[in-house]
Amino acid sequence: MKTTGGSDEQKQRAGEKAVEYVNDGDIVGLGTGSTAATAIDALGDAVTAGYDIRGVPTSLATRDRAIEQGIPLTQIEAVDQIDIAIDGADQVDNESTLIKGGGAAHAREKVIDAIADQFIVVADTSKLVETVSEPIPVSVLPMAQTPVKRHLESLGATPTLRSADRKDGPVITDNGNLVFDCAFGSIEDAESVSQSLAGIPGVVAHGLFVDLADIVCVGTEDGVDIYPKE
Numbered sequence: 203m204k205t206t207g208g209s210d211e212q213k214q215r216a217g218e219k220a221v222e223y224v225n226d227g228d229i230v231g232l233g234t235g236s237t238a239a240t241a242i243d244a245l246g247d248a249v250t251a252g253y254d255i256r257g258v259p260t261s262l263a264t265r266d267r268a269i270e271q272g273i274p275l276t277q278i279e280a281v282d283q284i285d286i287a288i289d290g291a292d293q294v295d296n297e298s299t300l301i302k303g304g305g306a307a308h309a310r311e312k313v314i315d316a317i318a319d320q321f322i323v324v325a326d327t328s329k330l331v332e333t334v335s336e337p338i339p340v341s342v343l344p345m346a347q348t349p350v351k352r353h354l355e356s357l358g359a360t361p362t363l364r365s366a367d368r369k370d371g372p373v374i375t376d377n378g379n380l381v382f383d384c385a386f387g388s389i390e391d392a393e394s395v396s397q398s399l400a401g402i403p404g405v406v407a408h409g410l411f412v413d414l415a416d417i418v419c420v421g422t423e424d425g426v427d428i429y430p431k432e
């Protein structure tokens with residue numbers, strides 16, 4: 203798993219809190235990243251205690267973690283609905299707009315988080331911002347790399363092809379795509395940027411999640427803050 207900043211204790215508090223929203227019998231979307239992993243571990247404990255749930259993983263890494271934790275898995279094609287999804291974020295703003303895709307799993311994450319009846323975001327306090335501003339991960343069909351890059355630049359972005367850490371060349375996602383990290387600066391109109399990115403031929407998915415999160419659980423030094431405020 204990639205290394206991110208933030209406090210492990212805060213992440214764990216957020217993950218454990220999110221699992222309190224899961225009911226026995228639920229189909230659960232399993233997010234990707236170090237914070238979502240804490241929820242997967244807590245779900246494993248719930249399964250050991252007798253919960254009958256099934257997980258739908260958003261990445262190969264998450265599939266492996268869920269198997270290690272003894273969580274029965276299913277596939278999106280095999281279920282009528284996903285009751286709840288729990289997933290992390292790289293940034294969360296005041297409107298619960300998210301930037302995701304630090305682990306390049308945002309394409310599957312968006313599908314699963316968007317169709318879940320309830321989508322719960324788990325984060326530590328380092329992820330909270332007034333306005334999202336991190337480069338937006340955009341996954342792209344490999345054959346469309348050059349035209350998509352030009353199109354992204356025409357929208358005002360500075361796209362950087364994500365390089366692999368321990369392989370020469372680019373990151374290839376679980377779906378076989380490339381990722382451009384697109385710096386736009388501070389994103390005031392997230393809906394408009396989201397639509398522009400989604401409309402580029404060759405773009406598979408982007409990591410700006412607008413109006414998708416239902417609840418945000420933020421682990422703090424001594425507890426968990428829930429947004430919208432309960």
Ligand code: 5RP
Nearest residue numbers: 235236237290303304305307
């Ligand atoms: C993966 C994601 C992750 O949820 C996001 O990068 C946050 O990761 P972490 O909890 O490790 O900080 O979007 O594609």
